[in-house]
Each structure stands twice: as C-alpha cells, then as structure tokens.
Amino acid sequence: MVGNLPIVGLNSTWDDSKQANPNVPALNKPWGSYRNNPIRAVNLGGWFSLEPFITPSLFDYDPSLGIVDEYTLCSYLGPKKAAAVLEKHYATFLTEQDFIDIAAAGLSHVRIPFSYWSVTTYSGDPYVLGVSWHYLLRAIEWARKHGLRVNLDLHAVPGSQNGWNHSGRSGFINWIIGNDGPANAKRSLDIHNQLSIFFAQKRYRNIIAFYGLVNEPGTTIPQSELAAWTVSAIKIVSDNGFAGTITFSEALRGLPAWQGELQGYGNSLVIDVHEYVIFDPNLLVFEHSKKVSFVCSIFESQIQASMNTATGFGPTMVGEWSQADTDCAQWLNGIGNGARWAGNFSGKTTPSCPTGNSQCSCALSNQPVTSFSSEFKTFLLSFAEAQMSAYESGWGWFYWTWKTESAPLWSYQAGLQGGFMPPVAYERSWSCSGSMPSFGSLPEFY
Structure with missing residues (x-):
C-alpha cells in the first residue's frame, strides 16, 4: 500500500524509454516547452466515470426507473450486480489496442477521467468501490508501454461539484456549497492526499505529466471559495x-475570470478550459462557416490572452473539445432532456439551429457515419483542424473523447475511421491562417 492505496498488479520494474511519435521525446526525456511543442491528445471519457451519451447501452432501462447517472444505476443494480456490470465495462470498453491506435494517430498524451469511488466511498454511497482503481493503474501502464504521457483527471468528487451526470450524481451541488459542502470539500482534499502520495512514487515521475484537481466545478460555487480550496489542494499535492x-478548471466562468488569480506557481500550475460551441444557443445557431471562423478568431484570441499573465492567468490548455456542431447526440444533455438544436431541451420550444424552424431535426445530425456527405465530412475536418490550430496557441489540447458507442462526432476514433479527422494529428491540411474551405451545398440544418 502507498498512500493507503494498493499497488497489487504492478511490476517492480518499468521501462520509460518509449516515445509516442517522432515529434515528441521519450518518457524518460524532458518534454521541454509546451508552448513550443503543444499537447495533441485525447480523453478516455466514459471509461471510469460513466456518461450515458458515451455508453447508452449501460443506461438502457425503462425511463420510469429513473436511471440517469452512475448513482442511480448502482442503486438499482445493487452491490453485487453493479460490480459485475462495471467490471465488465472497465475490462472491455478500452483495451491496449486503443493505446496503440492513439499513439499511431500522432497523439502524445491521454487524459484519464476517474471518480472518487476508485479510492473510497462514504455512508450511503451505492458506487462500486475500488474496482476501477486496478484498471486505472493498468491504463497508465498501457500508456507507458506506448510512450503516452498521462493527465490524471479527478472527474467526480464527493457531493458532486456540478450536479451533472458525469460527476456521478445528477441534481444539485453539495461540494463546497450545500449542507454537506464543507465536509465534502474536506473529503476531496483527503482523497488528493492519498492520490498525490501514490503518484509521487518514482515509477510515475516520467509518465504522470498532469494532475487535475477537479473537473468543471459549477458556477454557483463562489469563485473565492473555489480558489481557496484550490490553494489547499495545490499545497497538499x-x-x-x-x-x-x-x-485546475476555469470552472465554466471563462478564462478572463482568472486573470490575476492563483499566481506565483509558474509553469507548475495550468488552467484547463473546455471549449464547446453547442451548449450556448447564441453560438449553436451559427452557420457552419461561422462556427469555424468563431473558433479561429474568438477562441484563439481568448487562449492567447490567457497565456499572458498581463491579460490572463498564464499557462493554458484546452482539456476538452469536440467536432460536434449540434447537441443532438442521444442523452448528451442528460437522459430525457432533449436537444437545444431541435427545440425540445428542458421545456424549450424554439429550435436553435441556423434556420430556426421545423428543418431543425436531430435526424440528420444523428445519421450513421456511412450516410455522411462529402461536404459534411469536409466541414467536420475543417472544424477539427481549426480547433487544433487555435488551441495550439496555448499548451495544446485534449479531444473529448476517444471512443463512444454511437456518437461519432464525439469520437476521435470514429473521426479517423470515417475520414473526418486528420490521420496524423501533427500533419494537417488546413489551419486558421488559411482561407475558409468551401462546404458546397451543405444545408445549414444538417
């Protein structure tokens, strides 16, 4: 045990001589400057922290049962069956072949989201304790074997930091704020104490490049209290x-909110922003070409401003983004919540696609990849390359996510297989410095 966490299954020796691709150093060599050699990477979302839209098969129950997140799933299944179902998922959803393919795609890092019940649970928790921990350690060894550096991401903390399903339990925030918020904030610090002792071991020095404190804290948490918790967590780690x-997460506040905050750490602390154009109806209505130009102008300028401590925080990375240009993927907004694009999200009636009428159907957006037109693939490739170009003006990017069951615009793997992702991440045909590609007669409601 190290940090009261088990090392069972780990070899006593390891090899850090591998490099993910010819453009990056081997694990046992210094990376150098992320400003000059940016991260090109993917998330392994939906593996150790479940999300219904990534693996809808795990949530395929009668809606009347109210199974909408990992909390309700485990509560319904009960301890023994939940453990069997989730271990099968951990053992099969991603395999070593995925790490081979990630490295072959010219990527250099993986961000691995995991939940606090990998480490501990508390009274009343239905979660499966500790099983994912063993698979997390195996994932890190697969990354090592193929030269991929790791960004550890604590994706769910006690009490839920944002009330969304990927934090384990949908509903309300009970972390920092809420009746048990202070106690759960302290519990999270205790978890970081365990985790940081474990991952400070010599065997992890070359491979754990980034250590994430908490994913996407909600905006109702006062920034001053979140910053104070962050300072405490940084000190422990x-x-x-x-x-x-x-x-640390920009906490859905926008990068400018952190200008002048949490200073004095140099390059040992980086802000993580998640860039999407589909959860804000004001951006969702943009036509295809405008989505691309928005990324190249607004997102890129925001990253550049954030990188400068005179105008922003300093070191900045994009921890999540995707090619999705609609919010139509099944259960993306939560089970039963509909889509802004089609005008049926949470009681809304006005579609937020560019035409703003009955043409705004999710049927086209949710077609199988084999039905994608060449014009749509050109757009998707351009949209991806625009984001890669823009985010490399900071420390780089992590795509969300590597694999999904049925949401191809959220799957780097599907993009490679379908021909709408550059085959090698560092060899691209277009960037924001080029002229806008033509998307032919691609309908704006597509």
Whole structure:
C-alpha cells in the first residue's frame, strides 16, 4: 500500500524509454516547452466515470426507473450486480489496442477521467468501490508501454461539484456549497492526499505529466471559495512530492475570470478550459462557416490572452473539445432532456439551429457515419483542424473523447475511421491562417 492505496498488479520494474511519435521525446526525456511543442491528445471519457451519451447501452432501462447517472444505476443494480456490470465495462470498453491506435494517430498524451469511488466511498454511497482503481493503474501502464504521457483527471468528487451526470450524481451541488459542502470539500482534499502520495512514487515521475484537481466545478460555487480550496489542494499535492504540473478548471466562468488569480506557481500550475460551441444557443445557431471562423478568431484570441499573465492567468490548455456542431447526440444533455438544436431541451420550444424552424431535426445530425456527405465530412475536418490550430496557441489540447458507442462526432476514433479527422494529428491540411474551405451545398440544418 502507498498512500493507503494498493499497488497489487504492478511490476517492480518499468521501462520509460518509449516515445509516442517522432515529434515528441521519450518518457524518460524532458518534454521541454509546451508552448513550443503543444499537447495533441485525447480523453478516455466514459471509461471510469460513466456518461450515458458515451455508453447508452449501460443506461438502457425503462425511463420510469429513473436511471440517469452512475448513482442511480448502482442503486438499482445493487452491490453485487453493479460490480459485475462495471467490471465488465472497465475490462472491455478500452483495451491496449486503443493505446496503440492513439499513439499511431500522432497523439502524445491521454487524459484519464476517474471518480472518487476508485479510492473510497462514504455512508450511503451505492458506487462500486475500488474496482476501477486496478484498471486505472493498468491504463497508465498501457500508456507507458506506448510512450503516452498521462493527465490524471479527478472527474467526480464527493457531493458532486456540478450536479451533472458525469460527476456521478445528477441534481444539485453539495461540494463546497450545500449542507454537506464543507465536509465534502474536506473529503476531496483527503482523497488528493492519498492520490498525490501514490503518484509521487518514482515509477510515475516520467509518465504522470498532469494532475487535475477537479473537473468543471459549477458556477454557483463562489469563485473565492473555489480558489481557496484550490490553494489547499495545490499545497497538499506539492508537499507530497508530486513533480508534474497541476491543473485546475476555469470552472465554466471563462478564462478572463482568472486573470490575476492563483499566481506565483509558474509553469507548475495550468488552467484547463473546455471549449464547446453547442451548449450556448447564441453560438449553436451559427452557420457552419461561422462556427469555424468563431473558433479561429474568438477562441484563439481568448487562449492567447490567457497565456499572458498581463491579460490572463498564464499557462493554458484546452482539456476538452469536440467536432460536434449540434447537441443532438442521444442523452448528451442528460437522459430525457432533449436537444437545444431541435427545440425540445428542458421545456424549450424554439429550435436553435441556423434556420430556426421545423428543418431543425436531430435526424440528420444523428445519421450513421456511412450516410455522411462529402461536404459534411469536409466541414467536420475543417472544424477539427481549426480547433487544433487555435488551441495550439496555448499548451495544446485534449479531444473529448476517444471512443463512444454511437456518437461519432464525439469520437476521435470514429473521426479517423470515417475520414473526418486528420490521420496524423501533427500533419494537417488546413489551419486558421488559411482561407475558409468551401462546404458546397451543405444545408445549414444538417
């Protein structure tokens, strides 16, 4: 046990001589400057922190049962069956072949979301304790074997930091704020104490490049209280000897909100922003070409401003983005919540696609990849390359996510297989400095 966490299954020796691709150093060599050699990477979402839209098969129950997140799933299944169902998922959803394919795609890092019940549970928790921990450790060893550096992402903390299904339990925030918020904030610090002791081991020095404190805290948490918690967490992780870079979320506030905050850490602390154009109806209505130009102008300028401590926080990475240009993927907004695009999200009636009428159907957006037109693939490729170009003006990017069961515009793997993702991430045909490609007669409601 290290940090009261088991090392069972780990070899006593390891090999850090591998490099993910010819453009990046081997694990046992210094990376150098992320400003000059940016991250090109993917998330392994939906593996150790479930999301219904990534793996809808795990949530295929009668809606009347109210199974909408990992909490309600485990509550319904009960301890023994939940453990069997989830272990089968952990063992099969991603395999070593995925790490081979990720490296072959010219990517250099993986961000691995995991939940607090990998480490511990509390009274009343239905979650499966500890099983995912063993698979997390195996995932890190697969990454090592293929030269991929790791960004650890604590995706769900006690009490839920945002009330969304990917935090484990939908509903309300009970972390920092809420009746049990202070206690759950303290529990999260205790978890980081365990994790940082474990990952400060010599065997992880070359491979755990980034250590994420908490994913996407909700905007109702006062920023001053979130910043104070972050300072406490940074101290714990640093004092325990973790030698990599710590990441903190911009917490859905926008990068400018953190200008002048949490200073004095240099390159040992990086802000993580998630860039999507589909959850804001004001951006969702943009036509295809405008979505691309928005990324190249607004998102890129925001990243550049954030990188400068005179105008922003400083070191900045994009921890999540996708090619999705609608919010139509099944259960993306939560089970039973509909889509803004079609005008049936949470009681809304006005569609938020560019035509704003009955043409705004999710039927076209949810077609199988084999039905994608060449014009649509050209758009998707351009949209991806625009984002890659823009986000590399900071420390780089992590695509969300590597694999889904049935949401191809959220799957880097599907993009490669379908021909709408560059085959090699660092060899691209277009960037924001080029002229806008033509998308032919692509309908704007597509």
